[in-house]
Amino acid sequence: MKTADHVIDPYQQTTAELLCAFATDQENGLTQAEARIRLEKFGKNRLADEPSVPAWKMFLAQFTDVLVLLLIAAAVSSAILWTVERDSVLPYEAIAIIAIVLFNGLMGHAQQARAEHALASLRQMTASQAAVIRDGLHQSIPAEDLVCGDIILLEEGDAVPADARLIQAPALHIAEAALTGESLPVEKDTLAIVGEVVIGDRRNMVFSGTAVTSGRGRAVVTTTGVHTQIGRIAGLMSATADEATPLQKELDRVGRILAIVVVTIAVIMIGTIVLIEDVRGVSGLFDVFILGVALAVAAVPEGLPAVVTAVLSLGVQRMAKRNAVVRHLSAVETLGSADVIASDKTGTLTRNEMTVRQLVTASGSANFSGTGYTSDGDVSRDGGGEIDGPFRAEFLRILAAATRATNAVLHETEGHWSVLGDPTEAALIVAAQKAGFDVETRVSRFTRVAEVPFSSQRKLMSTLETDDAHPDRLRVFIKGAPDVLIERCMFELIGAEARALTIDRRAEIRARNDALANDALRTIAVAFRTIPRDGFDFGSADETIEQDLVFLGLIGMIDPPRDEARDAVTLAKDAGIRLLMITGDHPRTASVIARELGIVDDDLVVTGVELSGMSEEELKTTVVRVSVYARVDPEHKLRIVQALQSQGLTVAMTGDGVNDAPALRTADIGIAMGIAGTDVSREAADIVLMDDNFASIVAAVEEGRGIFGNIRKFLRYLLSSNIGEVLTMFFGVLLADLIGLTGQGGGLALPLLATQILWINLVTDGAPALALGVDPTDTGIMRKPPRPRGEGVLTPPMWRGIFFVGAIMAIGTLAVLDASLPGGLIHGSGSLSYAQTMAFTTLMLFQIFNVLNARSDEESAFSGMFRNRWLWAAILLSLCLQGAVVHLPFLQSAFSTVSLSAGDWLICLLVASSVLWLHEINKVIIRLWRDKSPPPDPATALFSARSR
Numbered sequence: 001m002k003t004a005d006h007v008i009d010p011y012q013q014t015t016a017e018l019l020c021a022f023a024t025d026q027e028n029g030l031t032q033a034e035a036r037i038r039l040e041k042f043g044k045n046r047l048a049d050e051p052s053v054p055a056w057k058m059f060l061a062q063f064t065d066v067l068v069l070l071l072i073a074a075a076v077s078s079a080i081l082w083t084v085e086r087d088s089v090l091p092y093e094a095i096a097i098i099a100i101v102l103f104n105g106l107m108g109h110a111q112q113a114r115a116e117h118a119l120a121s122l123r124q125m126t127a128s129q130a131a132v133i134r135d136g137l138h139q140s141i142p143a144e145d146l147v148c149g150d151i152i153l154l155e156e157g158d159a160v161p162a163d164a165r166l167i168q169a170p171a172l173h174i175a176e177a178a179l180t181g182e183s184l185p186v187e188k189d190t191l192a193i194v195g196e197v198v199i200g201d202r203r204n205m206v207f208s209g210t211a212v213t214s215g216r217g218r219a220v221v222t223t224t225g226v227h228t229q230i231g232r233i234a235g236l237m238s239a240t241a242d243e244a245t246p247l248q249k250e251l252d253r254v255g256r257i258l259a260i261v262v263v264t265i266a267v268i269m270i271g272t273i274v275l276i277e278d279v280r281g282v283s284g285l286f287d288v289f290i291l292g293v294a295l296a297v298a299a300v301p302e303g304l305p306a307v308v309t310a311v312l313s314l315g316v317q318r319m320a321k322r323n324a325v326v327r328h329l330s331a332v333e334t335l336g337s338a339d340v341i342a343s344d345k346t347g348t349l350t351r352n353e354m355t356v357r358q359l360v361t362a363s364g365s366a367n368f369s370g371t372g373y374t375s376d377g378d379v380s381r382d383g384g385g386e387i388d389g390p391f392r393a394e395f396l397r398i399l400a401a402a403t404r405a406t407n408a409v410l411h412e413t414e415g416h417w418s419v420l421g422d423p424t425e426a427a428l429i430v431a432a433q434k435a436g437f438d439v440e441t442r443v444s445r446f447t448r449v450a451e452v453p454f455s456s457q458r459k460l461m462s463t464l465e466t467d468d469a470h471p472d473r474l475r476v477f478i479k480g481a482p483d484v485l486i487e488r489c490m491f492e493l494i495g496a497e498a499r500a501l502t503i504d505r506r507a508e509i510r511a512r513n514d515a516l517a518n519d520a521l522r523t524i525a526v527a528f529r530t531i532p533r534d535g536f537d538f539g540s541a542d543e544t545i546e547q548d549l550v551f552l553g554l555i556g557m558i559d560p561p562r563d564e565a566r567d568a569v570t571l572a573k574d575a576g577i578r579l580l581m582i583t584g585d586h587p588r589t590a591s592v593i594a595r596e597l598g599i600v601d602d603d604l605v606v607t608g609v610e611l612s613g614m615s616e617e618e619l620k621t622t623v624v625r626v627s628v629y630a631r632v633d634p635e636h637k638l639r640i641v642q643a644l645q646s647q648g649l650t651v652a653m654t655g656d657g658v659n660d661a662p663a664l665r666t667a668d669i670g671i672a673m674g675i676a677g678t679d680v681s682r683e684a685a686d687i688v689l690m691d692d693n694f695a696s697i698v699a700a701v702e703e704g705r706g707i708f709g710n711i712r713k714f715l716r717y718l719l720s721s722n723i724g725e726v727l728t729m730f731f732g733v734l735l736a737d738l739i740g741l742t743g744q745g746g747g748l749a750l751p752l753l754a755t756q757i758l759w760i761n762l763v764t765d766g767a768p769a770l771a772l773g774v775d776p777t778d779t780g781i782m783r784k785p786p787r788p789r790g791e792g793v794l795t796p797p798m799w800r801g802i803f804f805v806g807a808i809m810a811i812g813t814l815a816v817l818d819a820s821l822p823g824g825l826i827h828g829s830g831s832l833s834y835a836q837t838m839a840f841t842t843l844m845l846f847q848i849f850n851v852l853n854a855r856s857d858e859e860s861a862f863s864g865m866f867r868n869r870w871l872w873a874a875i876l877l878s879l880c881l882q883g884a885v886v887h888l889p890f891l892q893s894a895f896s897t898v899s900l901s902a903g904d905w906l907i908c909l910l911v912a913s914s915v916l917w918l919h920e921i922n923k924v925i926i927r928l929w930r931d932k933s934p935p936p937d938p939a940t941a942l943f944s945a946r947s948r
Contacts, residue, residue: 335704724809740824
């Protein structure tokens, strides 16, 4: 808004001026049509996307590896040498090398692009939501669809989705440290500010990127996207590089070690060839150089990080289909070693569709039937009879008070009811509807003027309301934890009369509350109070109004366990994962649900009060034997996580509130609720459950184990195959006299040519490795204990298996080479080109058989061998390509091959299959050894094994 001399900022305007300026209404908000017009005109409410890397830059980045650059240099040198000598029609060797390098680059580029696309899709899935009013309806929409003039609703735990001017702010406090550096939450109000003030003093504004710590608010959006305060700051910040995951760091370390080893071997081999072979002229030396570089490039899986990223990205897409959205790739790695899942109860292990089952007042009790948020169900008096007399008066009064002390809103969409707000409050509204209570009439009679919002410390929520039927007085409606609320009550409603609440009666109420809790019912108490209206300052309403109350009764409700949660608990326990339930519910309720789900088979429960009195050492002892924790505060969760981690355990922790963020960040795997969770908890978490279902956690663990297992599969395959190539070339040169290579071809004679090694690397390390990365999860993966914390991706037994397979490949390939040449240990009669083609084909087929081996180091390759159709497609593709390079004339010229007969192919096939049969025998021995010493029960060995 402009005047003659300056611009008036929103914080300087009154609410009436602001609503007029933005052409909006605080009760009805914008219309959907107007919102669409503004969205098209001003754009999405999001920060500027980071500039994407151009495709050509991403492609060129595939060729920055030193070894690849050396190979390119070798190809260029070979082309120059060809122009001088002109010993063939075309520079086949240079063309072949460049073609292979380009194809490898294209594969790496495609994998990286796919991974980036997958991660971008996941970022869209985790986009935050905003509660708004449009067309007079409360709605939840993507935060990026907000426009200026929208009326947004703020609740405790929400992240503020845009810069906005407050028009209602009962007890609202905002944490603005991210924006202003203010360490304490800032109390907000709705009063216009005179003059210009800095951001930190704009008490009537809320800003994007900050969080609601307590209270509620309603505000008009004033700026969105890059024009918000946080957007302006973001525009000045330089982008930071993504940090590699622990797995990628370890793979880089393995790659560096391999590079050093292989380059050393290559240098030794080049020196050995030059010393013991009759290498003459520049051409001969150049051939040796190309061979050394090609061997080094082939032996080191330089494309491994791109393959890992692609496999992780594909894996998290599969996890997303199972309702677990992974925000950090490192969480996928950690999931495979989760020892403990500490889960909230409500909405995760249960349906989060609270249903009132029983209502208790001074004169009787009533039972409610039906489930969920539909009003289908009946109400009947406990013991039979009509709801009449004094009980009817109490019954109506408690429902009236309960429905007023709520903020939940029910929506019906195509027959499905959803809740905007607390499920407990929604259950109260549904119960009133089942009883035929006219909620709308009560809404028109009472007007809320103040609220004391619920907090985890007070465990109460109150509203202050005017009463049109009695204009001279105010009503306080309050609900909360029975053990807290009853202490603030001085009276009890009996019929229509408030009578003093005696000590004996208090004891009876507590006993009835315990009885309801023993039936697994969650209980809340309801009370009210009348205050004279004259002289009361609405702005001073705080928890002091929660005194001298009239007790109305108890309401017991149940959140039934999810059917699928029972199966998930069994699956997790079979996988050696210990389950903890941590809830704010009553201890007895928690115990009953935990037993019903199979988490525990005893009644051992520790409360938050007991936790507060424990030392760190006592807590460490407690977490070993106790699996159910009730009436806990968020800080207790943090202590439990730390106590478990101190014993070497990998902990997954669930949470949904803003105060859960420390525990979620501290846990090895923080899991936030996508439906009931706050934006703050989702931002703090590694994984977001889109259905708030415990079964999705266990499914994510299974997927995580499967992904990590697949990474091990293709690592086992790549490294054993590459080591087979190195050993073949190294010992082929050292044993040249023994196997008949010396003197062949009138010059430098090698087991394989450089282009042949590169071809094997391309054909066998590409599609088959990726196919292993999408191998179906092993059927028994959830019957094994968690992977120990700190265990590397490559274990000593895996390294032994890798070298065992590599040695078989080298021996078999050199044997075929020897048998194809005159002289040597096995007499043959073929030419050098024929012998190299036989060795070339044998080594390639070795790696085809090895891809079946690599699926497990223990289980038979024939177990479920046809489950992965992509693997067989990759094998078929590799065989077709090898057939082409052996039999097509133009490829024969490029790779120095000759055609083979059917008998030759059969010999290569039989020899190459030896790697499968020999490894199968080795696996049988491993399984027999394993069966002799069965592992201890994970439940008893978990803590001692980790602590060691």
